[in-house]
Amino acid sequence: MKTKISAYQLFGAIVMLPYGTAALFFITPEAKQDAWISMLIYVLPGILLQLIYTELWKKYPKDTIVTYMPKIFGKIIGYTLSVIYIIYFAYIAARITRDTIEIILIAVMPRMSMYIIGIVFMSTVIYGTYTGIENLSRVCFVFLILFVVIFVMKWVLLFSMPDTIKLYNLKPVLEKGIFSVIKEGWPLITFPYAESIVLTMLYPSVTESSRVRKSAVLATIFLGVLLTCNTIMFISVLGLNFASTSLFPLLQTYRIMKIGEVFSRFGVFFILFMIIGGFIKVSFFVYGSMLGVSQLIKLNDTKYLALPLGIVVFITSLLISSNYPQHIQSGKFLTTYTHLPLAIIIPIIALILCYLKVLFSKKRNVYKKI
Numbered sequence: 001m002k003t004k005i006s007a008y009q010l011f012g013a014i015v016m017l018p019y020g021t022a023a024l025f026f027i028t029p030e031a032k033q034d035a036w037i038s039m040l041i042y043v044l045p046g047i048l049l050q051l052i053y054t055e056l057w058k059k060y061p062k063d064t065i066v067t068y069m070p071k072i073f074g075k076i077i078g079y080t081l082s083v084i085y086i087i088y089f090a091y092i093a094a095r096i097t098r099d100t101i102e103i104i105l106i107a108v109m110p111r112m113s114m115y116i117i118g119i120v121f122m123s124t125v126i127y128g129t130y131t132g133i134e135n136l137s138r139v140c141f142v143f144l145i146l147f148v149v150i151f152v153m154k155w156v157l158l159f160s161m162p163d164t165i166k167l168y169n170l171k172p173v174l175e176k177g178i179f180s181v182i183k184e185g186w187p188l189i190t191f192p193y194a195e196s197i198v199l200t201m202l203y204p205s206v207t208e209s210s211r212v213r214k215s216a217v218l219a220t221i222f223l224g225v226l227l228t229c230n231t232i233m234f235i236s237v238l239g240l241n242f243a244s245t246s247l248f249p250l251l252q253t254y255r256i257m258k259i260g261e262v263f264s265r266f267g268v269f270f271i272l273f274m275i276i277g278g279f280i281k282v283s284f285f286v287y288g289s290m291l292g293v294s295q296l297i298k299l300n301d302t303k304y305l306a307l308p309l310g311i312v313v314f315i316t317s318l319l320i321s322s323n324y325p326q327h328i329q330s331g332k333f334l335t336t337y338t339h340l341p342l343a344i345i346i347p348i349i350a351l352i353l354c355y356l357k358v359l360f361s362k363k364r365n366v367y368k369k370i
Contacts, residue, residue, distance in 0.1 A: 005137040005202060007211035012141035013199055014050075014219035015226070017284055018192030019147070020277020021096065022227055024103070024251075024270070026234050027191070029244035030184040033170050036231040037178075038185030043224030046193030050216040052347050053196070057203040057212070059354050064201045065347075066292040072350045072357075079296075081346065086292035088342050089198055090309065093285035094316035095331070097122065100278030101317065102324045107251060108271055118314055121278070126310035128283045129290060130303045133202065136283055143276050150269055151226065157257050158237060164256060165236050192227065193220065194343035195281075198288040286313055 031038040060068035066085055070078030101118050109117065128136055158164050174181065196216070206212050233253060234243040243249045251270040290305040299305070321327035 003133050003205045004207050005134055005205050007206055007208045007215045009137035009141050010199070010202060010206050010212065011215040011219045011222075012144040013137055013202065013280075013284065014196050014216055015223045016140050016144050016147070016277070016280050017199065018195045018281075019223055019226055020143075020273065020280050021099065022192040023230050023273060024248055024277070026231065026243045026246070026249045027227070028185050028188060031181050032175075032244075033172070033235055033240050034174060034176075034181045035185075036170070036228050036235065037174065038181045039188065039228045039231050040224060041182060042185050042188040042193065043221060043228075045189050046220045046224060047217050049189070049193055049344065049347075050196070050220050051213070052351055053200050054203070054213040054216055056347060056351055056354065057200060061209065062204055064204060064291065064295065065197065066201070067295050069350070072353050082292065082296060085342065086289050086296070088338065089285045089289040089292065090313055091316065091338075092195075092198075093282045093289065093313045094320060095327075095334070096278060096281045096285065097125075097313060097317035098320060098327055100274065100282070102327065103248070103274050103278075106324070107248060107274070114318070118317065121275075121282075122310055122314040124279060125282050125286060125313075126306050128279065129287045129310070130306040132303065133205065133287055133291075136280075136287065137202075140280055143280065147273070147276075150272075151229075154253075154257070154269075155229070155233070158233070158253075161257070165233075166239070167236050169236050169239050170232065190339035190343060192223065194339055196220075197343040197347070198285050201288045201291050282313070286310060289313075 026035070028035045028038050056065070056068065057063075060071060063071070066082045069081040069085070072078060073081060097118065100121060101114055104117050104121075105112065105114060128139075203212055206215075230250075234249045237253050237256060238246065238249055242252070246252050248270065250273065254270050286306075286309055287302070290302045290309050293299070293305055293309070294302045321330055
């Protein structure tokens with residue numbers, strides 16, 4: 001079944017996929033008060049990643065990353081990589097599901113059963129993926145507008161409250177030099193920027209194919225600006241020590257915000273961020289895995305895979321770790337040994353092989369003419 005989404009919806013998906021969860025945390029605390037500079041610097045590698053993803057898609061415009069891997073690496077290696085990417089998407093969905101469940105337990109419903117929260121959450125994901133990527137993309141773009149409105153309102157409220165934003169917390173700037181900031185910020189390539197690799201599954205569905213690259217690059221820049229402003233907010237409002245040690249600095253920031261004595265419970269926006277962000281992220285990763293499976297087994301309609309894959313993702317989310325600290329610790333392993341090769345190294349190798357094939361093909365044609 002052929003699906004269609006617009007370039008604007010692709011833009012919204014590329015921004016919302018990482019932002020919905022990345023905005024909750026203080027990313028790269030190792031860079032300390034220069035974390036915002038690190039975030040800004042790594043927008044450039046994020047753009048380069050989008051150029052790599054879109055260049056691969058331009059060479060195979062009717063294919064996704066699952067279907068063009070065998071064409072680049074050959075049947076044995078290529079199909080193996082395709083299966084690995086399907087498992088990778090499902091595993092990331094399981095991790096984000098566990099993240100969302102744990103955050104709801106810690107921040108909102110500490111006495112609620114993990115299983116009940118997980119079943120309710122995964123039921124919405126299964127329904128969302130069953131209805132199709134067009135509906136998910138529309139919802140994603142609407143939520144992006146909502147999140148931007150909340151983002152602007154948040155800054156207006158903070159500036160309206162005296163002595164809330166303390167920009168001196170950002171000093172000293174580049175205390176250990178620019179190279180230290182670059183070194184400490186390298187995980188940003190994998191999270192948040194490389195997560196958009198799952199959206200390469202949507203490129204063939206974009207109606208305005210000529211605008212795919214432009215949308216991807218602009219979305220990456222926009223995402224980088226939003227997360228940079230978020231990091232500045234955490235450091236200037238909460239202070240470096242509190243921001244870097246707090247589990248949910250966004251929640252602490254919302255708790256500081258108030259208008260008079262009446263409008264003081266802005267923590268509801270944190271809950272909104274958390275649930276919507278988790279839903280969007282898990283839904284796109286589950287859909288990416290569903291689409292990959294359907295392409296490999298030649299299934300015309302992906303929606304029939306929503307329930308079985310949703311159940312697999314939910315069960316996996318419960319089994320991957322026994323507690324939240326263990327879950328966080330395994331995430332560090334994931335960044336280095338899973339995100340890095342699958343989202344960065346393999347696409348780069350694939351693009352190099354594409355160029356080499358074109359080069360050798362041209363040489364063969366020259367020899368034939370001679």
